[in-house]
Amino acid sequence: MTRCSECAVRDRAICQSLCEADLEELSRLGRHQTLEKGQALLWEGDESLLVGNVVDGVLKLCSTTSAGRDQTLGTFYPSDFLGRPFASTTPHSVIAVTDARVCTFTRSAFDGFARKHPDLEHKLLQRTLSELDRARRWMLLLGSKSATERVSAFLLDLASRLPAEPVDQGSDGAIRLELPFGRQEIADLLGLTIETVSRQITQLKHDRIIDTPSRRAIVILDRAGLEACAGEL
Amino acid sequence: MTRCSECAVRDRAICQSLCEADLEELSRLGRHQTLEKGQALLWEGDESLLVGNVVDGVLKLCSTTSAGRDQTLGTFYPSDFLGRPFASTTPHSVIAVTDARVCTFTRSAFDGFARKHPDLEHKLLQRTLSELDRARRWMLLLGSKSATERVSAFLLDLASRLPAEPVDQGSDGAIRLELPFGRQEIADLLGLTIETVSRQITQLKHDRIIDTPSRRAIVILDRAGLEACAGEL
């Protein structure tokens, strides 16, 4: 079994608040799980079975509307906490966007442990508050931004979340992003259609703001230009 | 000074977690404030000065985009907690929708008190988690619902939040809502324009799903019909 003290996200996940002894106890409650791309960890409306931390990979939180349209409500990167503690059902599904590793706990075991460890609950509170800020920023995007603004904002958000690799040739501060998402997934995230996303990307490419060396890679050539396209924030 | 033990929201706000003695201590940190309709309590981007509970009235959380458009990101009703604890700036403005009374604390005083009272932090965590669920449901609305669905969902949401008054004449289960919001405010909440909101309301009226005895009142005649218009959820 993998020891928590050697965890890849030991110093970033909410567990950072625990001392060695408590960590030991928590690790006995948890279990590591690997997920394949596309696999679901939690289902919308189901019992809230699991909570946990992302160790590696990217996951998404999503919901399907009656019209069959899919809307993605959030994303999880390594060290992020996922699941719905302190409630009996999970309001949305959690699905792996890439192959992923997560460290999970049954909700009841986690809830019990958390109630006895105020520092952990405090970390969780801080994270939940940030997540709420994040969700509200996204609401702003969904409620009152154009397609160009949405795509630009998405790329900037991604750049801030992903381990950014600077491009070799000294072409100013160009940044290369390996997209974990396909076009359809981006569309679901932004409340647009795949065609609109595609058109916006080609537009940004024509304007020399980004480049697309491959379908799954984006190079930000002109960060300031991209920020201008994204509107304030 | 108003004693916490006699507070109108004593048994619903997060303070319900405190014993008499702690409540006494907290009440010495707080202060009651009255706000007039339209008055701001917190400004977007400012230092996070205050947090608190709504005692009476309705407030909204909002943000102005570069394009001058206003988007409302949330609403606060009596017993709701507002403000951004544990952060140095508030990401959005809080504005009174009606005349209101709030019980406020400086953020720093509240943070310190909360850190020492795990039960209070726990209540706050639960509330923040629900607020996040709520925000995500609203994201779904903003990201992938039509104007009709948005207006219908809004009315249903309001019905669940407001003290509902059943209409006198035995006309089945008709419910009368006194709207705290004007049309423009509804539009900001739903990411629509005032004209579109107005048209949707007239449409629902024609379909005998609602009635509008006055500008600021709505009677839900056919709740099932309204739910159907709102799509699932």
Add this chain to the structure above:
DNA sequence: CGTTCAATTGATACGGATCAATGCAAGTGG
């Protein structure tokens, strides 16, 4: 009774959705 402000209604424009076709890269099997 006029003034004022919000809400409604109408006419038109436009952005993004939808429908349909084409392009392109990565397999797969002969």
Add this chain to the structure above:
DNA sequence: CCACTTGCATTGATCCGTATCAATTGAACG
């Protein structure tokens, strides 16, 4: 190694819902 399939992404043509612009109505108030 080449034809064929398969799955995404792009591009094009058209349609529809909501925004926008402009006018009218209606209720509250002095």
